[in-house]
Amino acid sequence: MATVTYRQALRDTLRAEMLRDEDVFLMGEEIGVFEGSYKITEGLLKEFGPRRVRDTPIAEEGFVGAAIGAAMLGLRPVVEIMTINFSLLALDQIVNHAAKIYGMFGGQCSVPMVIRTPGGGGQQLGATHSQNVELFYSFIPGLKVLAPSTPAEASAMLKAAIRDDDPVLFLENLSLYNTRGEVPDEVVPAEIGRAAVIRAGTDITIIAYSRMAHVAAEVAERLAGEGVSAEVVDLRSLRPLDRETVVESVRRTGCAVVAEDDWLTYGIGAEIAATIQEGAFDWLDAPVRRVAMAEVPLPYSKPLELAALPSADSLVTAVRDTLRATGRR
Amino acid sequence: MGDTDTRSPARPRRPRKSRPQPETLVAYYRQMLLIRRFEERAARAYTEAKIGGYCHLNLGEEATVTGLMAALESRDYLFTNYREHGYALARGIESRRVMAELYGRSTGVSKGWGGSMHLFDTESRLLGGYGIVGGQLPLATGAALAISYRGGDEVVMCQMGDGTTNIGAFHESLNMAALWELPIVYVVVNNGLGMGTTVAHSSAEPELYRRAAAYRMEGARVDGSDVAAVRDAAHAAIDRARSQSKPFLLETVSPRLKGHSVVDPARYRSAEEKDALKAAEPLARLALELEEAGALSAEDRDKLDAEVKAEVEDAAAFADGSPHPDVSTLFDYTYATPVPGESRRLPADPLF
Numbered sequence: 001m002a003t004v005t006y007r008q009a010l011r012d013t014l015r016a017e018m019l020r021d022e023d024v025f026l027m028g029e030e031i032g033v034f035e036g037s038y039k040i041t042e043g044l045l046k047e048f049g050p051r052r053v054r055d056t057p058i059a060e061e062g063f064v065g066a067a068i069g070a071a072m073l074g075l076r077p078v079v080e081i082m083t084i085n086f087s088l089l090a091l092d093q094i095v096n097h098a099a100k101i102y103g104m105f106g107g108q109c110s111v112p113m114v115i116r117t118p119g120g121g122g123q124q125l126g127a128t129h130s131q132n133v134e135l136f137y138s139f140i141p142g143l144k145v146l147a148p149s150t151p152a153e154a155s156a157m158l159k160a161a162i163r164d165d166d167p168v169l170f171l172e173n174l175s176l177y178n179t180r181g182e183v184p185d186e187v188v189p190a191e192i193g194r195a196a197v198i199r200a201g202t203d204i205t206i207i208a209y210s211r212m213a214h215v216a217a218e219v220a221e222r223l224a225g226e227g228v229s230a231e232v233v234d235l236r237s238l239r240p241l242d243r244e245t246v247v248e249s250v251r252r253t254g255c256a257v258v259a260e261d262d263w264l265t266y267g268i269g270a271e272i273a274a275t276i277q278e279g280a281f282d283w284l285d286a287p288v289r290r291v292a293m294a295e296v297p298l299p300y301s302k303p304l305e306l307a308a309l310p311s312a313d314s315l316v317t318a319v320r321d322t323l324r325a326t327g328r329r
Numbered sequence: 330m331g332d333t334d335t336r337s338p339a340r341p342r343r344p345r346k347s348r349p350q351p352e353t354l355v356a357y358y359r360q361m362l363l364i365r366r367f368e369e370r371a372a373r374a375y376t377e378a379k380i381g382g383y384c385h386l387n388l389g390e391e392a393t394v395t396g397l398m399a400a401l402e403s404r405d406y407l408f409t410n411y412r413e414h415g416y417a418l419a420r421g422i423e424s425r426r427v428m429a430e431l432y433g434r435s436t437g438v439s440k441g442w443g444g445s446m447h448l449f450d451t452e453s454r455l456l457g458g459y460g461i462v463g464g465q466l467p468l469a470t471g472a473a474l475a476i477s478y479r480g481g482d483e484v485v486m487c488q489m490g491d492g493t494t495n496i497g498a499f500h501e502s503l504n505m506a507a508l509w510e511l512p513i514v515y516v517v518v519n520n521g522l523g524m525g526t527t528v529a530h531s532s533a534e535p536e537l538y539r540r541a542a543a544y545r546m547e548g549a550r551v552d553g554s555d556v557a558a559v560r561d562a563a564h565a566a567i568d569r570a571r572s573q574s575k576p577f578l579l580e581t582v583s584p585r586l587k588g589h590s591v592v593d594p595a596r597y598r599s600a601e602e603k604d605a606l607k608a609a610e611p612l613a614r615l616a617l618e619l620e621e622a623g624a625l626s627a628e629d630r631d632k633l634d635a636e637v638k639a640e641v642e643d644a645a646a647f648a649d650g651s652p653h654p655d656v657s658t659l660f661d662y663t664y665a666t667p668v669p670g671e672s673r674r675l676p677a678d679p680l681f
Contacts, residue, residue: 062501065467073475105449106440110665240670
């Protein structure tokens with residue numbers, strides 16, 4: 001067991017999978033000579049050479065599509081898209097091809113590939129570079145969308161994603177790269193499609209993923225000091241969605257708040273809230289609340305950016321409001 | 330080419346090789362005839378509502394399709410757009426299985442999941458017809474990358490229409506293929522029209538093969554109504570891709586005899602254009618050549634036609650008599666690796 005950063009966990013896992021399987025190779029902008037915009041691929045070009053660590057032109061549609069084509073012939077490409085914002089340029093290839101090829105041709109050809117990409121606001125990167133558009137991909141049958149929140153999970157899920165025979169969108173987050181955590185020496189691939197209760201509690205369920213899972217855990221800790229026992233569910237997989245774990249938790253706690261880094265309307269929180277009302281209606285003591293980003297193009301100005309992004313404080317407010325609405329105290 | 334082009338096209342390249350043996354040309358004629366009759370039968374089935382969705386035909390492109398497929402070896406891979414019935418037939422897939430896919434039946438090449446635009450067959454290495462213009466280019470480029478990665482000696486052929494040369498994926502793909510020296514031949518089937526828009530009206534460089542130059546890639550244009558010329562040009566491009574791992578852009582100039590799809594009456598064409606199309610008709614052209622050479626008499630031709638018609642009728646009967654996919658298979662092909670939590674709900678099913 002070693003304590004490493006989320007970044008290091010990703011890099012170590014990529015390296016281990018490349019050593020294990022010759023069919024695994026990396027593609028993306030600036031991943032080789034530059035060693036990655038966020039240095040996830042540091043040292044890998046030196047170790048594996050340009051055949052397996054392929055720098056691409058700035059052509060997201062082209063190189064994501066090329067990775068799909070390579071996967072159709074049985075290779076296991078791991079594509080890095082510099083940020084999820086740029087994945088919009090590859091939307092046709094991801095949605096119309098990666099997600100469709102297995103079904104559209106009657107199961108004759110699978111697409112075993114991974115698209116790694118970080119999202120996240122809060123870095124003063126402005127409107128076009130601060131989005132979390134994982135919702136677009138979570139909407140699409142045929143794709144799998146993972147959002148690990150810790151180094152250990154990043155490692156276990158990346159391993160599972162690379163070995164999986166379907167296209168997996170692997171969502172990272174800029175604010176998580178430097179977070180640290182223990183990673184086992186022998187990482188067991190995660191089971192794709194399972195949420196986790198990362199903190200047990202009895203009064204309220206907070207559902208979150210990626211960066212917001214950390215915020216939720218911090219809030220639960222803070223509220224424990226006030227005598228509130230909050231349970232935290234980390235979704236980990238946005239598609240498939242583990243509805244059972246969410247509903248099972250809410251049936252025990254009787255109320256819930258969903259925290260997401262994305263815009264509220266039509267968001268992942270909306271899907272979770274709909275799931276809860278259908279699966280735990282009779283157990284609910286208060287309406288399900290959602291904490292999400294203000295619905296504006298994210299501004300550059302620091303105070304405006306901070307006001308727009310969901311935070312621990314905003315989550316605490318929503319949790320307190322919800323508990324009050326239950327009439328239990 | 331549509332006569333409305335404001336610039337006249339470059340003279341198509343003459344075939345470098347001598348004419349093929351008469352028996353080879355007769356075999357090509359039969360292949361072309363099969364495509365012609367198959368497409369005519371498909372059009373009829375479409376008007377009878379046996380075929381749904383969109384239905385794009387290779388009518389007029391028979392020489393192009395046959396010539397290209399004659400040059401492509403069985404070990405090679407093929408990616409096409411949505412106008413691909415003829416390619417599937419010429420790749421050797423049974424006409425029954427192709428027609429059954431058009432009818433949406435479980436005996437179709439894609440088990441009824443793809444339809445006219447999405448024919449796929451692992452065995453013959455037809456890796457898909459694709460419905461999004463340009464969508465197949467990055468995929469085909471990636472398949473060539475996989476071949477190069479493994480040091481294989483296969484080649485990828487990627488077919489597209491003239492309108493595709495204006496989409497970003499075309500340029501991104503050609504750039505990568507040239508940059509990485511991939512064994513791929515891109516083929517632009519220039520029928521002069523993207524739906525109803527002429528090449529001259531949509532492309533600043535209407536001599537489409539010249540676009541290869543932007544990527545220091547070789548390119549050539551060939552008369553798409555001359556089956557032997559197409560075959561030879563494709564052969565040269567494929568050989569080069571195989572032996573030198575260099576991409577190539579081949580443009581075939583072929584007429585599209587009918588509208589964009591079965592439901593398009595092509596009213597945007599003038600009477601002169603329609604006459605010109607008849608003159609460029611590839612089957613009549615080859616029939617005349619074979620008759621003059623004494624290789625195929627009018628009588629032989631009628632015999633072939635009867636044979637081919639019988640095959641196509643048999644394909645339609647097979648398709649019509651085949652079962653639709655069972656509704657219980659609806660969730661079989663969402664994921665190759667099953668996962669917990671995967672939705673298998675029909676519209677009114679509750680979540681819990």
